[in-house]
Amino acid sequence: MIEHHETTVQAARHLEPVPPxxxxxxxxxxxxxxxxxxxxxxxxxxxxxxxxxxxxxxxxAYLHRTVTLAVLTxxxxxxxxxxxxxxxxxVRERLLEIAHRGSxxxxxxxxxxxxxxxxxxxxxxxxSYTGAAPVTLAAYLDAVQRHSVTQASVTKAxxxxxxxxxxxxxxxxxxxxxxxxxxxxxMIYGPPGSGKTFxxxxxxVLLPGAVPVPHAITVAGEIIQVFDPLVHKPFDxxxxxxxxxxxxxxxxxxxxxxxxxxxxxxxSMLDLRYDSTSGFYxxxxxxxxxxxIYIVDDLGRQLVGVAELLNRWIVPLDRNVDMFTLxxxxxxxxxxxVWPVFSTNLEPSELADDAFLRRLGSxxxxxxxxxxxxxxxxxxxxxxFGLTSSDAVLDFLVQVLHFSxxxxxxxxxxxxxxRLVASDxxxxxxxxxxxxxxxxxxxxxxxxxxxxxxxxxxxLAHRWPDGNRAAG
Numbered sequence: 001m002i003e004h005h006e007t008t009v010q011a012a013r014h015l016e017p018v019p020p021x022x023x024x025x026x027x028x029x030x031x032x033x034x035x036x037x038x039x040x041x042x043x044x045x046x047x048x049x050x051x052x053x054x055x056x057x058x059x060x061a062y063l064h065r066t067v068t069l070a071v072l073t074x075x076x077x078x079x080x081x082x083x084x085x086x087x088x089x090x091v092r093e094r095l096l097e098i099a100h101r102g103s104x105x106x107x108x109x110x111x112x113x114x115x116x117x118x119x120x121x122x123x124x125x126x127x128s129y130t131g132a133a134p135v136t137l138a139a140y141l142d143a144v145q146r147h148s149v150t151q152a153s154v155t156k157a158x159x160x161x162x163x164x165x166x167x168x169x170x171x172x173x174x175x176x177x178x179x180x181x182x183x184x185x186x187m188i189y190g191p192p193g194s195g196k197t198f199x200x201x202x203x204x205v206l207l208p209g210a211v212p213v214p215h216a217i218t219v220a221g222e223i224i225q226v227f228d229p230l231v232h233k234p235f236d237x238x239x240x241x242x243x244x245x246x247x248x249x250x251x252x253x254x255x256x257x258x259x260x261x262x263x264x265x266x267x268s269m270l271d272l273r274y275d276s277t278s279g280f281y282x283x284x285x286x287x288x289x290x291x292x293i294y295i296v297d298d299l300g301r302q303l304v305g306v307a308e309l310l311n312r313w314i315v316p317l318d319r320n321v322d323m324f325t326l327x328x329x330x331x332x333x334x335x336x337x338v339w340p341v342f343s344t345n346l347e348p349s350e351l352a353d354d355a356f357l358r359r360l361g362s363x364x365x366x367x368x369x370x371x372x373x374x375x376x377x378x379x380x381x382x383x384x385f386g387l388t389s390s391d392a393v394l395d396f397l398v399q400v401l402h403f404s405x406x407x408x409x410x411x412x413x414x415x416x417x418x419r420l421v422a423s424d425x426x427x428x429x430x431x432x433x434x435x436x437x438x439x440x441x442x443x444x445x446x447x448x449x450x451x452x453x454x455x456x457x458x459x460l461a462h463r464w465p466d467g468n469r470a471a472g
Contacts, residue, residue, distance in 0.1 A: 039248055041081045047136040052218060053086045055123045058095060059130045061112050062120035066099055069108040077132035077215065077249035080106055095119055127279030129223045132215035132250050137332060140217045140226075144335045147211040147291045149256065150183045152339075154206050162205040167369070167376045167411070175364050180206055184361025185317055185340040187299075187348055193412035194366045196343045197260075200295045203341065204258030210235040211291040212251040216280075220330040223280040224272065231257050231288050257292035259285045263301040270312055272324050286322070289338045299344040300351055310356050313340070317359045368408035371398060378414040382434060385422040389434040396436045401443050417442045 040046040043053060053076075060075040061067045073083045087110060090096040095116030100109040112120060124130070159177040179186045180203070188196045215227045232254040261269070273282040286294045300306050316322045316336035325331045344351060348363050357363070369377065375394060382389050397417075402409060418434070420442035425432050443449070 039079060041079055043082060043085050046078065046082060046133060047139060048133060048218065049221070050086070050089060052221065053133060054090060054095075055127075056130065056133055057083070057086050057090060058112070058116060058120035059124050059128075061096065061110060062117070062124055063130065065117070066109055066111040068106075069110070070106055072110075075131065084108075090116065125279075127223060129216070129225070129278065129280040134216040134218040134223055135214045135248075135250050137217055137219050140214055141335060143212050143214075143251070144290050144337050147209070148335075148337050149207065149291050149293075149339050150337070152183070152207050152209070152256070153181050154208075158206060158208075163202065166199075166202065167373050167380070168199070169370075169373065172364065172366065175362065176203070176206075179362035179364065180339065182361045183339055185313075185342065185359060187342045187344065187360050187363045188366055189344050189346065189348055189363065190366035191368070191408065191410065192345050193410040194368065195411035196366050197295075197297050198411075199366060200293075200297070200341050200343050201258060201260065203339075204256065204293050207256040207292060207339075209256065210253050211256055213254045213257070214251050219332050220326060220328060222326050222328070222330075224283055225280060226283045226288060227252055228283075228288050231259050233257075257289050258295065259289035259292065260295040260297055261285050262297045263303075265296065265302045265304070265309070267304050267308060267312060272326070274327050281326075286316075286336065286338055286340075287334055290335060291337055292339070293341055294338040295341045295343060297343045299342045300346045306351050310352050314356070314359070368410055371409065374398065374409040374411075374414070377411060378418075381414045381418050385418050385432075387418060387422060387425070387432050387434050393434050393436055393439065397439050401439065413446075416446055420445055 038045070043050055046053065056076055057072060060072055064071070069080055069083060069087070072087070073080050076083055084105075087096060090110075091098065094113055096110045097113055098108065099111040101107070154177050156174070156177060159173050163173055176199075188200055190196055213227050213232050216223050216225045218224070232252060235253045235255055270284050270286065272284060274280075275282070296309075299309075302309055317340065320336050321333045322336045323331060323333050342360070348357055348360075368374075375398070378394055378397070379389070398409070401407070407413075417439065421434055421438045422432070424430075424438060424441065
């Protein structure tokens with residue numbers, strides 16, 4: 001059993017190299033196995049207070065009134081030896097009683113006593129969190145440090161592979177690779193529809209390796225939920241999964257996260273969110289993004305002022321830490337271990353002063369495409385929708401619709417137009433072929449233009465807009 005455990009630990013180590021940790025100029029020697037690698041087999045090894053574990057166990061039993069040891073271990077994500085130790089405490093305090101004991105150590109069923117049922121109900125009313133036992137703040141800080149995003153680096157080949165299916169100017173790809181290797185904040189700016197958000201989200205593909213994410217952490221007796229299934233994608237590598245199944249299940253091995261906040265972002269969302277009904281906290285988006293990328297999209301469109309929002313990032317960007325305060329007044333720090341990416345339609349000089357802009361490692365402009373790149377996007381998009389087209393129709397789109405209306409060749413336009421064309425083809429039951437008429441109809445619908453009248457009312461002909469000019 002010990003030999004198997006050592007094997008799985010070595011496999012987990014292989015997934016993510018751990019650099020030596022230094023204290024000042026002195027090397028502290030070999031790095032110990034990170035806490036998330038160690039399977040806690042007792043209450044002491046969890047690092048948690050018995051009262052917290054006892055409360056979690058009673059709340060899990062409260063859901064069923066009678067519960068097996070197997071269900072408790074699966075709920076708390078702790079091994080049977082540790083759960084059995086907590087259950088023994090509950091039995092001694094006459095909160096639980098053994099309702100059935102079978103031939104195996106796992107074949108045990110517990111039942112809440114009347115006193116246990118009352119205690120469990122009170123615990124649930126205070127905090128309804130019932131799930132994986134949390135990890136300590138110290139264990140979380142150590143895991144974030146050991147898997148820091150600053151360890152990530154990419155080569156030109158990595159960037160080319162990550163963006164092979166997109167049409168992106170080579171110069172921009174090189175600038176992205178250089179920006180990531182600095183691990184400093186990045187600002188992507190340019191006109192709406194140029195593909196900034198899509199590009200920012202794709203950056204997550206560049207970050208290598210797997211990172212451990214705890215279901216929750218505990219600070220001063222409070223529980224903060226960190227793992228978010230909408231954000232954290234479990235790592236499905238076979239070797240990683242095999243190793244992790246035999247390790248501490250309070251952690252989930254995930255791809256490096258990519259978290260996006262848009263125009264809905266407020267200052268309060270960047271702090272711990274306490275729900276008085278549930279009795280526990282939710283981690284803010286940039287904490288969920290630790291060891292990964294945090295994208296602030298549409299910067300300048302938030303309800304809060306840009307200056308206030310950017311001032312919120314000054315300390316984290318400078319010191320790579322963020323401070324949080326619990327409702328009890330307890331303050332604690334958490335690493336700000338993210339690659340911050342700001343995306344905006346505005347010019348950087350319109351958003352912030354030089355003091356803040358200096359803290360951004362790179363500012364990349366994403367603008368209209370060249371004609372060749374635009375044609376490539378159009379042809380790939382047509383193939384995606386199962387549509388066929390001719391060079392003459394593509395020339396009509398570029399030369400007539402775009403140039404006559406002075407509309408830039410933005411990356412979003414081909415997909416938006418051809419989605420309308422494909423929808424019209426299905427509606428009419430027509431052949432999947434793109435025509436000039438179909439593109440013109442899609443263009444008018446997309447931009448909200450009024451079609452030209454063949455016989456406009458007398459006296460209004462000179463005032464009625466043609467089919468390629470915005471109404472009003």
